[in-house]
Amino acid sequence: MAQAFGIVSFAGNNIRVGEMQNYRPVGAVSFLGRYRVIDFPISNMSNSEIEHIQVYVRRKPRSLTEHLGTGRHYNINSKSGRLHILYSNFENAEWSVYNNDLAAYEENMECIEAVKYPYVVIAPSYMIYTQNYDELLKTHIESGADITLLYHSVDNAKEYYLNCSTLNLNKQKGVLSLEPNHGNAKNRNIFMDTYVMRKDLFMELVKKGRKISSMFTLNDIVNMACSELDVRGVSHRGFFASITDFKSYYNANLSLIDMKNAVTLFDKNWPIYTRTNDSCPTKYYEGASVKKSVISNGCLIEGTVENSVIGRGCVIKKGAVVKDSVILPGVVIGEDARIEAQVVDKSARIVHAKELIADPEKPGYVRRNDTL
């Protein structure tokens, strides 16, 4: 059992995953066919033997709470463990600057105070990676740091991770500051919005941040604290994707079609849990052709699928061609329709449109429940 409790944080105003986010928080967006983005941080915590997990919800709670349920599917002990869903003050409008993480933590301070664990691990609901938080906590305690931040070094920060923060580190991995990624350099240490610290320090920072400004975020107050506190960075290895804009969502899905990438994220000894849908295996018909794709259960495939991710319970009709696309659960692609470089949101039906073709550099989007 880890000495920390977990907080799964919500996406702030800096993050917009296209129109998909209109329907639900980023954490509740379907990922790689059978998962939701939030399955990754929660599974990381559960696998790290963090027994008490608080999930914060900022807006549109329905699909997220439905998916999380009692948390039983995340292998959280039903007696000693807990998955606690906590809400922002919904009097603040969805996208209001007042509706931020520190406000939500303050709103639920009682629940944070009541937790018996001395440390807290805070991880975002909108990033895909695996990490043993118990090891990170041990590193944090051994180093004697006040705050430990997880980061990933990348060499493509000019085009990607533009809604993320970066860590400005000294040679000893001390964090000098947290800065927005302005896309003016290739090599950056992308901050994974993952923090480890003592619970009492966390509570202190929340209160302090709230006093300074009503729109301050945890990122802001930790940046400010860098001058007084010992804040250190720990480098993350393995697969990392931040679902912080529409393109990054599309790219993260497509990159995991390659088994070579998938093995850097998935590990038999580090299961990623999700909610079962009890769908049956997928049926491939005569004439089907599927290559280089990730296919979920419950699909009926008569057409052609290439370099795509197909969600649960999709129907790909005869003569249909799906290429370079991310198809969310319950979608129907009608006969002879040609779909290229699209993200087709949940339960959409493409029956009248015969061609939806975009450039993979600028993928298209089909709305949830829509009929085209």
Next chain:
Amino acid sequence: MKQNNMLAMILAGGRGSRLHELTNKVAKPAVSYGGKYRIIDFPLSNCANSGIDNVGVLTQYESILLNSYVAAGRRWGLDAQNSGVYVLPPREKADADLDVYRGTADAISQNIDFVDMFAPEYVLILSGDHIYKMNYDKMLDYHKETGADATIAVIEVPMKEASRFGIMNTDDEGRIVEFEEKPENPKSNLASMGIYIFNWKLLRKMLLADMKNQDSNHDFGKDIIPTMLNDGRKLYAYKFKGYWKDVGTIDSLWEANMDLINNKNELDLNDDSWKIYTEDTTVLPQYVGTTAEIERAFINQGCVINGKVKNSVLFTGARVGEGAQIIDSVLMPGVEVEEGAVVTRALVADGVKIGKNAVVGSADSEHIELVSKRVKGDE
């Protein structure tokens, strides 16, 4: 949620010895089927979908896996208050020595105290090793309508096969007048499905009498039903239409899996209104590689396919290497077929590895080849 006043008892003690190595360590109801299920998921899901809250599962042969599997009643939603799945292996009692279940009826007789706990009006007796979807609540309605003492579900089988089954001869109203076990010259084609609804009070009395009868086989088909007919009890046949399969042999298990690829298959596992529930596995979706070719197949999550799969059923986590071919075959959970290997008309048992370029089974074999041990390939 109190639903109907019927308790289900699933007979799951059989070995199924004609399934050979597949049932060396597990009982037949625990055998894998249909890409992700175990056979017993069918009667259990049927119970859950039919509004039955409590199910006793009678286990005996190699029951470790089966006992732990069915005990997790929440898989089928049988976990509300006053609802549950109860594992019932033979047990020692204060007034009787530990004894195995001597027959299907004896398995219930030895658990009369269990049934009494629920004080049900009706008891539904099921087999744990049949594949079908059936609403038992409708059968109960029929049982009540006819005012029967017992109702037996029957299915029409081709007349030429009727001599392989227990055949019910009925009058115009569906009342059973005669029961013949595997008759040489069948008079009807209504085969018993081994599904019975009894009024518990009456069945209880009959079981107590049967226990004392030295000449009895303690079997529903051989003893209880014939005695009831002799006594002039009202027994009705409830006609079931739809998919029903008793998979007794490797050939028939293979065939039942192949049925799922058939477009006209009546056992629609994709039907949301009658889901078959099973264990949830934490695995990846299917990974289909650049060199894969898949046609006419039924494939579960966790599979990794880089070769050719045609007319085959692949269970959880099966892997097919580049250049390998899986034709008219069933790969059970965790099977690994390495590069260039060819598997034809075979049923490969759980976790078996087939080495590089190995050849297994053949297109013109009379029977399906069961592969239950590692097949070595080129090193």
